[in-house]
Amino acid sequence: METTELSELFPLFTVAEPETLEWLLSVADECEFSAGTTLLTDGSWGTAVYFIESGWLRMQRKHGDRAITQAVLGRGDFIGDAAILDEPPRATEAIALTDVRTLGVSAQRFIQALFKDPQLHHKLLQHVVRRWRQAHTLLSLRHQPVLVRLAWTIVTIAEEYGTPTEEGMEIVNLPARDWADLSGIGVDDVANLLAKWQGKGWLELGDRIMCVTNLKQLEHLTGGL
Structure with a gap:
């Protein structure tokens, strides 16, 4: 190098x-x-x-x-x-x-x-x-809705480490338990939100890769935090 x-x-x-x-x-x-x-x-x-x-x-x-x-x-x-x-x-x-x-x-x-x-x-x-x-x-997100906390976590990782592609920003796809730990929410909440956002076309979930196809929409959910 x-x-x-x-x-x-x-x-x-x-x-x-x-x-x-x-x-x-x-x-x-x-x-x-x-x-x-x-x-x-x-x-x-x-x-x-x-x-x-x-x-x-x-x-x-x-x-x-x-x-x-x-x-x-x-x-x-x-x-x-x-x-x-x-x-x-x-x-x-x-x-x-x-x-x-x-x-x-x-x-x-x-x-x-x-x-x-x-x-x-x-x-x-x-x-x-x-x-x-x-x-x-x-820490300040503790009193925010669960969707805000998960969206902030995904956006932060995408902005820090994501790889830009034609489809969106690619990051590692974690088990639901890991997303729950990082966001401070329940595992069921993670599963429901990811399924909902995938259905809206905001992200695509693979075995190891998550492609955030609508980063701006997730940023909007965080309210600019």
């Missing part, structure tokens, strides 16, 4: 110095994980940052006998940074939903890059704030 590809693929690196990108590429390890593989679990957080080149990841937290889906991440995002800068998360795992390819940078190398490049450091802070805003918005 060239430095221009790195900065185009990962928004975090758009402001990084060319020398920083060259150095990161020289110390990064390319890793591939098959669907269902656990990338990070208790004891392995804080050792490296993984930048997602392709594929989809699920962040889940163990709660009793069940794993609750907390986030879904795709191409251009990264995981592991918070565990390096703060305490490692507890009972949290990163699972490959599909085949995933990443660039792995050790914790020490990542911190060195932040010290070397103030612009990269600042960009990371912006990314952290954006994550906080999304979490705050989701």
Whole structure:
């Protein structure tokens, strides 16, 4: 991978110095994980940052006998940074939903890059704030109708990671339980809403891919949240 590809693929690196990108590429390890593989679990957080080149990841937290889906991440995002800068998360795992390819940078190398490049450091802070805003918005949706909460979740994932096609925006299609966890609504509500929206022609559901064919309509449901 060239430095221009790195900065185009990962928004975090758009402001990084060319020398920083060259150095990161020289110390990064390319890793591939098959669907269902656990990338990070208790004891392995804080050792490296993984930048997602392709594929989809699920962040889940163990709660009793069940794993609750907390986030879904795709191409251009990264995981592991918070565990390096703060305490490692507890009972949290990163699972490959599909085949995933990443660039792995050790914790020490990542911190060195932040010290070397103030612009990269600042960009990371912006990314952290954006994550906080999304979490705050989701929390504020607790009193909104279920269709607003699910629509916001789908729109957010589509805008962050979706692949534009002639038919619409393609994202990973999750099991109903995962959509329910992410949106904070019931599984039956998810099934009913997805079936309704598919019937209206707003999205198409495949085995692994959801094509959002009318993103504007779903955005309208969220009321601009």
